[in-house]
Amino acid sequence: MSGLKEIIQEKISREPFAGNGVLKDFSEKGMELFREQGIPTVKHEEWKYTRIAAVLNSDFNYAANTSSVTKADVDAVRLPGHETANELVFINGIYHAEFSNIRSSSDALELLPLSEAVKGEYKKLVESNLGHSAGYHPDGINALSNAFAYDGLFIEVKKNKVPEHPLYCYYINDARSSSVLSQPRTLIHVGVNAQVVLVEEEITLGSSDSFINRVSELVVEENANVQLYKIQNEDVHSSCVKTTHVRQVGKSKVHSVTLTLNGGMIRNNLNFILEAPGCESHMYGLYCVKGTTHVDNHTIVDNVKPHCFSNELYKGIIDEQATGVFNGKIFVRKDAQKTNAYQSNKNVLLSENASVNTKPQLEIFADDVKCSHGCTIGRLDEESMFYLRARGIGEQEARALLLHAFAAEILNQIECKPIREYADKIISERLGFEL
Amino acid sequence: MSEMLNTLEQTALSDYKYGWVTQIEADEAPPGLSEDIVRFISAKKKEPEWMLEWRLKAFRQWQKMEVPRWPNVTYPDVDFQSIKYYSAPKQKKTINSLDEVDPELRATFEKLGISLDEQKRLSGVAVDAVIDSVSIATTFKEQLAEQGIIFCSMSEAIQEHPELIRKWLGSVVPATDNFYAALNSAVFSDGSFCYIPKGVKCPMELSTYFRINAAGTGQFERTLIVAEEGSYVSYLEGCTAPMRDENQLHAAVVEIVALDHAEVKYSTVQNWYPGDKEGKGGIFNFVTKRGICAGIHSKISWTQVETGSAVTWKYPSVILKGDYSVGEFYSVAVTNNHQQADTGTKMMHIGKNTRSRIVSKGISAGVSQNSYRGLVQVAKNAANARNFSQCDSLLLGDQCGAHTFPYIEVKNNTAQVEHEATTSKIGEDQIFYCNQRGLDTETAVALIINGFAKEVMNQLPMEFAVEAQKLLAISLEGSVG
Known part of the structure; x- marks a missing residue:
């Protein structure tokens, strides 16, 4: 694991972090755990179907601060609707203010380096929330992110504010000259009665290998409303592990949609910790993959408090040699009576070499609950095909029509219009469907 | 509702009615496990050299293996050196007829409700009774032999049908398959062997009854069923144990081979001692059961009612190798008090046009934990594989847990796989409906x-269904009614 050794070397040779002791302890603890655990292998139950070690073995540089990215490079990757969005640009894992456009006023939205946030008025908040995801992912990958957390960004969406502009986050890896490993880290606090839309996209420049190990932790307060959209559309050299960890500490609503089209080895961890009665969480996902792409969605809904509702629907269209992995966990703790939790995973296999591994998992410790999960794996329904063919629609077209309809159930969950239209466009192109 | 809660809160569990000990002199090996013990067991059984070699190979491999930690159960580590690996009821000589069986033993089996006497003929069930790992008596042997069916104890089979045993033993569950299977392979002292020749439909249900009697022993029995082309057999298995404060280990292996057009139906009512209300004592039930549908159009069906054992760890599986073969798994797992169960099945689709069906019902009460763990695997060449799985859990009481871990791995796009699971408690409206029609809450819960x-x-099968229903009621008595 030469690449990783270098990462550790780099870390050790770096100036000892001069700031607040809290972050220093935190990152040292992360490094220690990483040394102990290493990169998880397939023997690790959570990584059974995803050979992450195989990807991470190649020589990666941890080129955190060196990059030749220009404004033109950034302009080329902006998402539709960026003209009216707050744009946050991370290059090789580090937030770059010079490329970013913050349009909302500072009394609605505040951005601080984590190393600053941990000192001031947010000290307590950062201390009690940074690394909360480690409890759910006690593995080497998460530990590695913790070890480098001091480069992270803290985002505060102020109490009672609704920033009119959505937050677009671009995570750009510059792999034009060499392979790059980057570890963007964010902690987002959504205040009481606040509302925010977050759109995230990873982009790799160049054709060397790129690996993003990203951890985003969100803390959502009472009556807040959060929409999370992720678009993953990279080339086969780009792999990633993305952990989005949402703590709903007050009665709030969070809505998440994850779209995956292209990439190397993609692992998404999406956690919802429902820590207040009456929380509502919606999780939608669509993976429409081909080639050798490997997409792995691991989701956790942890019902800590009673009267929460969660609904999850992940759909997969898998073509060529691609692999889809789904693992959905629902935990219902002892006190979480009256929980309603639903989960569904539906997959369509389009080619002989496509495969799916799915594991819906329920762990329930309370009796007065309604939980269900279902999953299906199969081909396109022959009867529907026949129906369309009988009405004079060509095979290709009929297939595209059916697949688009299958995907539309997820696409329609994107409430942010420019993003929905963009997503529909790229998905339709993939499926050969004319809008 | 409050009435229902009261019913739920009553914890007066009826006593485990199979909890007595029979005072029979036993021929035992000293506690502990070593190559010498393996040799001792093999020598005791007057086994041929190849059998000893087979055991030793398994034992050596076992020493290198680690105790599996992945099941969703917690229990104190088993001290493998404190267990007696051989305990046989003392017998003076070889038995020629049932009349010569130790009267104490016969009384034991009568208490269990399995009379070894020929009266049993009326019910048409052939029984092989295994006490503390040693087969005591097999009934109806001659009648079965007329049709060419071999139904005897494993040790007898090793002596009398070595060619069949050498061919099939370990062919489905290899000696080194997993930790407990390897242990079993090294030290198994007896079990049942059943061979149905080509084209024969076994005229009666075959049944094995297992009982752990002696203290400080483990039970390691091995069952092998071979169904030749076009044959059919229905096999029943039942088990009980005395009440003891210590945990006793039961690590069995069951292998089934079904050749072309053969069908095997294997039913289990597992009622090992579950431990007392505080979770003290009880059997650790770590069992490997696997069948292979080796031929075309073959079928293996597992049905299990799991009510006993302190800790259960068991996954009856079917390897669907033959084209058009069918695997089925029906299970009711009940856990009460401090019981823990991690049970389910594996369906491995390898042949073309194979089908499998999984129906699992988990009922948890008290402070028990009940997990379903299943695997449905569709291999690359298993065209048109079809699976339907349904796992439902019912929670009775707010202290227990119900968990599902279904693994689904599909590598063929012509496969059609469906899985459904629900977890819920008995609805108040259901209880209300019954109450309204004059059923008290207790009866209503039992009905539901x-x-x-x-x-x-x-x-x-009929005989078992009655027993199983009673068991279900007894296991949950006090917690629901």
Whole structure:
């Protein structure tokens, strides 16, 4: 694991972090755990179907601060609707203010380096929330992110504010000259009665290998409303592990949609910790993959408090040699009576070499609950095909029509219009469907 | 509702009615496990050299293996050196007829409700009774032999049908398959062997009854069923144990081979001692059961009613190798008090046009933990594989847990796989409906549970179904009614 050794070397040779002791302890603890655990292998139950070690073995540089990215490079990757969005640009894992456009006023939205946030008025908040995801992912990958957390960004969406502009986050890896490993880290606090839309996209420049190990932790307060959209559309050299960890500490609503089209080895961890009665969480996902792409969605809904509702629907269209992995966990703790939790995973296999591994998992410790999960794996329904063919629609077209309809159930969950239209466009192109 | 809660809170569990000990002199090996013990067992059984070699190979491999930690159960580590690996009821000489069986033993089996006497002929069930790992008596042997069916103890089979044993033993569960299977392979002292020749439909249900009697022993029995082309057999298995404060280990292996057009139906009512209300004592039930549909159009069906054992760890599986073969798994697992169960099945689709069906019903009460863990695997060449799985859990009481871990791995796009799972408690409206029609809450709960488990109960052979229903009621008595 030469690449990783270098990462550790780099870390050790770096100036000892001069700031607040809290972050220093935190990152040292992360490094220690990483040394102990290493990169998880397939023997690790959570990584059974995803050979992450195989990807991470190649020589990666941890080129955190060196990059030749220009404004033109950034302009080329902006998402539709960026003209009216707050744009946050991370290059090789580090937030770059010079490329970013913050349009909302500072009394609605505040951005601080984590190393600053941990000192001031947010000290307590950062201390009690940074690394909360480690409890759910006690593995080497998460530990590695913790070890480098001091480069992270803290985002505060102020109490009672609704920033009119959505937050677009671009995570750009510059792999034009060499392979790059980057570890963007964010902690987002959504205040009481606040509302925010977050759109995230990873982009790799160049054709060397790129690996993003990203951890985003969100803390959502009472009556807040959060929409999370992720678009993953990279080339086969780009792999990633993305952990989005949402703590709903007050009665709030969070809505998440994850779209995956292209990439190397993609692992998404999406956690919802429902820590207040009456929380509502919606999780939608669509993976429409081909080639050798490997997409792995691991989701956790942890019902800590009673009267929460969660609904999850992940759909997969898998073509060529691609692999889809789904693992959905629902935990219902002892006190979480009256929980309603639903989960569904539906997959369509389009080619002989496509495969799916799915594991819906329920762990329930309370009796007065309604939980269900279902999953299906199969081909396109022959009867529907026949129906369309009988009405004079060509095979290709009929297939595209059916697949688009299958995907539309997820696409329609994107409430942010420019993003929905963009997503529909790229998905339709993939499926050969004319809008 | 409050009435229902009261019923739920009553914890007066009826006593485990199979909890007595029979005072029979036993021929035992000293506690502990070593190559010498393996040799001792093999010598005791007057086994041929190849059998000893087979055991030693398994034992050496076992020493290198680690105790599996992945099941969702917690229990104190088993001290493998404190267990007696051989305990046989003392017998003076070889038995020629049932009349010569130790009267104490016969009384034991009568208490269990399995009379070894020929009266049993009336019910038409052939029984092989295994006490503390040693087969005591097999009934109806001659009648079965007329049709060419071999139904005898494993040790007898090793002596009399070595060619069949050498061919099939370990062919489905290899000696080194997993930790407990390897242990079993090294030290198994007896079990049942059943061979159905080509084209024969076994005229009666075959049954094995297992009982752990002696203290400080483990039970390691091995069952092998071979169904030749076009044959059919229905096999029943039942088990009980005395009440003891210590945990006793039961690590069995069951292998089934079904050749072309053969069908094997294997039903289990597992009622090992579950431990007392505080979770003290009880059997650790770590069992490997696997069948292979080796031929085309073959079928293996597992039906199990799991009510006993302190800790259960068991996954009856079917390897669907032959084209058009069918695998089925029907299970009711009940846990109460401090019981823990991690049970389910594996369906491995390898042949073309294979089908499997999984129906699992889990009922948890008290402070028990009940997990379903299943694997449905469709291999690359398993065209048109079809699977339907349904796992339902019912929670009775707010201290227990119900968990599902279904693994689904599909590598063929012509496969059609469906999985459904639900977890819920008995609805207040259901209870209300029954109350309104004059059923008290206790009866209503019993009725609803019976309905919940019916799909599986219907799969059991008649004689067992009655027993299983009673067991279900007894296991949950006090917690629901």
